[in-house]
Amino acid sequence: MANNAQSKKRARQNETRNEINRARRSRIRSFVRKVEEAILSGDAEVAKAALAAAEPELARGVTKGVLHKNTVSRKISRLAARVKAVAAK
Template sequence: MPNTKTAKRAVRKIERRTEINKARKSRVRTFIRHVNDAVASGDAEAAREALRKAQPEIMRGAQKGVMHKNTAARTISRLSHRVRKLSEA
């Protein structure tokens, strides 16, 4: 438990940031899931559209610190590769 006034204030601040980060992380995962669902269904057009919407959300997550920049880049790369393979087939 926090003992000082400053520590109590820090705990409140951390709780607020945790809620915000949870919401951001959940939003990013939702967009990624939309792309994966579209790829799994085999609909190339829907997959392209979902990827187009997901890319800025994933990068925003990296910018806001809920995921590392390289993790975001790798995720986008893998998703776009799957969408591209779907379009070629």
């Protein structure tokens, strides 16, 4: 357990950041889930719109330090390829 003032403060800050990061990750997952549901429904227009909404959210996760940039790049690439495949059908 924290013993001095600085370590107590750091513990408080960690709790706060953990809540914020958890909420941000959850929000990102929700956007990605909407894209995947649109892909499964087969509606290309809805899937494109959902992807357009999800991309900035994923990028924001990188700038806020919640996700690694390569992870986000991979996710966007794979989602875009799946949306493109739905549009081609």
